[in-house]
Amino acid sequence: MSPLQTIGIICFVIITLWLGVQITVLNTCLHAKRHVPTNLHILCQKEENYLLLRVFDLVKNEPQCTKLVKTLQKSVNAYDSRPRIFIVTPTYARPVQKAELTRLSHTLLLVPNIHWIVIEDSENKTSLVTNFLSKSRISFTHLNVPTPLPMKMKKEDPNWLKPRGVLQRNAGLSWIRKHVDPEEQGVVYFADDDNTYDLDLFEEMRYTQTVSVWPVGLVGGLMVEKPLVENGKVVGWNTVWKADRPFPIDMAGFAVNVSLLIHHRRAAFSLAVARGYQESKLLGDLVTINHLEPKADNCTKVLVWHTRTEYPKLKQERKLSVPSNVGIEV
Ligand code: UGA
Ligand code: MN
Numbered sequence: 126m127s128p129l130q131t132i133g134i135i136c137f138v139i140i141t142l143w144l145g146v147q148i149t150v151l152n153t154c155l156h157a158k159r160h161v162p163t164n165l166h167i168l169c170q171k172e173e174n175y176l177l178l179r180v181f182d183l184v185k186n187e188p189q190c191t192k193l194v195k196t197l198q199k200s201v202n203a204y205d206s207r208p209r210i211f212i213v214t215p216t217y218a219r220p221v222q223k224a225e226l227t228r229l230s231h232t233l234l235l236v237p238n239i240h241w242i243v244i245e246d247s248e249n250k251t252s253l254v255t256n257f258l259s260k261s262r263i264s265f266t267h268l269n270v271p272t273p274l275p276m277k278m279k280k281e282d283p284n285w286l287k288p289r290g291v292l293q294r295n296a297g298l299s300w301i302r303k304h305v306d307p308e309e310q311g312v313v314y315f316a317d318d319d320n321t322y323d324l325d326l327f328e329e330m331r332y333t334q335t336v337s338v339w340p341v342g343l344v345g346g347l348m349v350e351k352p353l354v355e356n357g358k359v360v361g362w363n364t365v366w367k368a369d370r371p372f373p374i375d376m377a378g379f380a381v382n383v384s385l386l387i388h389h390r391r392a393a394f395s396l397a398v399a400r401g402y403q404e405s406k407l408l409g410d411l412v413t414i415n416h417l418e419p420k421a422d423n424c425t426k427v428l429v430w431h432t433r434t435e436y437p438k439l440k441q442e443r444k445l446s447v448p449s450n451v452g453i454e455v
Contacts, residue, residue, distance in 0.1 A: 181262055198264065205238040208310035208331050211383060212239055213297035215290030216254065216318045217246035221434050223253060223455065225318040230261045236327045242300055244293035245269040253454060266304075270296045273396075290317065290376075291394045291403060298394075302387050311383035312337075315376045319434050326428035329420040330380035336412050339421035341378040344431035350375060352417065352424045359417040359424075367401045372408040377429045379404070385411060 126134075180197075184190035212233065216222060226243075233241055241263050245254055250269045258265050270292045294315055301313060312333045316322065330337055338359060340351035345366040352374070353361040364373035372379075386392060392410035394403045421428050442449060 215293030323428040337418040342427040342430040
C-alpha cells in the first residue's frame with residue numbers, strides 16, 4: 126500500500142468516525158427537542174420548593190449545613206419575583222392542635238414564597254408550637270397573645286360566644302406593619318388552622334391589588350357561600366346566615382394587599398363586634414364592595430373549605446389515673 130493510500134484510509138476512518146459522532150449528536154438534539162418539555166422552566170419553578178425540601182432532608186443532621194440552607198432559602202424567597210403571601214394563623218391548645226398544624230404546614234410547604242405568622246392564644250409560647258415551627262421548614266414568625274378570660278366565658282349571649290382568633294390576628298397585623306416594607310408586593314391571608322386549602326387558592330390570591338374574594342365551601346349553613354359576580358364585579362352575595370352583614374363572607378374567603386393594610390394603620394379586628402362580624406369589621410375599614418376583586422374564575426370555583434375537626438372522644442382517657450400521654454407529645 127502506498128503512503129498516499131494509507132493516509133487516504135486514515136482520513137476516511139477519521140471522517141467516518143467524526144460523521145458518526147455528528148449524526149449521534151444531531152439525533153440526540155432532535156430527540157431532546159421532541160421529548161424535553163418546552164415548559165421546563167415552569168416545571169423547575171414548581172419543583173423549587175420540593176428541591177429545597179430534599180436538600181433540607183439531606184443535611185438535616187449537619188447543623189452547619191442547615192444554617193446555610195436556611196440562608197439559601199431566604200435568598201431564594203428574596204429573589205422570587207412573585208409577591209409574597211403572609212399567612213396569619215391563630216391557634217390554641219386542644220387535643221387536635223398538633224394534628225391541625227401538621228396538616229396545614231404540609232399544605233404550606235407546597236406554596237412558594239410565603240411567610241407564616243402563627244399566633245398562639247396563650248399567656249406564653251408553648252413548647253409544642255415552638256418545637257413544631259422550628260422543625261416545620263417554613264419561613265415563620267411565632268407570636269402569642271391570650272384572649273382575655275372574661276371574654277371567653279361570656280357564654281350566656283350566643284352572639285358573644287368566645288371570640289376566636291381576634292386578638293391573635295391583630296397581633297399578626299401589628300407584626301406586618303412593623304416588619305414589612307410598605308412598598309413590598311404581597312398579600313395577607315387569614316388561614317385558620319382547621320380549614321382545607323387547595324394549592325391553586327394561593328396563586329389566585331397572590332396578585333391581589335386591593336381585596337380579593339372567592340367562594341368558601343361548607344360554611345354559613347350552606348354547601349357554598351360565594352360573592353355574586355356580574356361583568357367581573359362583585360354585586361352581592363348568596364349568603365343566608367346573618368345576610369345583613371356588610372361583607373357576609375368567611376375569614377377564609379378573602380385576601381388583602383399588604384400595602385393597603387399597612388397604609389390603613391387602624392384597620393383591625395375587634396373584640397367589640399358580635400360573632401360573624403369580624404370579616405366585615407376589617408374589610409369595612411379597608412374597602413367598599415366596588416373595590417373587591419373576584420377570583421377563582423369569577424367566583425365559580427371552590428378552592429377552600431371551612432372544615433371543622435370533630436372533638437376527639439376521650440372517654441377512656443378520663444378514667445385513667447395516669448394520662449396516656451405522660452412523656453409523649455400528641
Ligand atoms: C369561624 C370563622 O371561620 C373564623 O375565621 C372566625 O374566627 C370564627 O368563626 C369566629 O369568629 O368565631 P370557626 O370554625 O367557628 O370559624 O372557628 P375556629 O376554627 O374554632 O377558630 C378560628 C381560628 O381561631 C382557628 O385558627 C383557631 O385555632 C383560633 N382560635 C380558636 C383561637 O386562637 N382561640 C380560641 O379560643 C379558639
Ligand atoms: Mn374553623
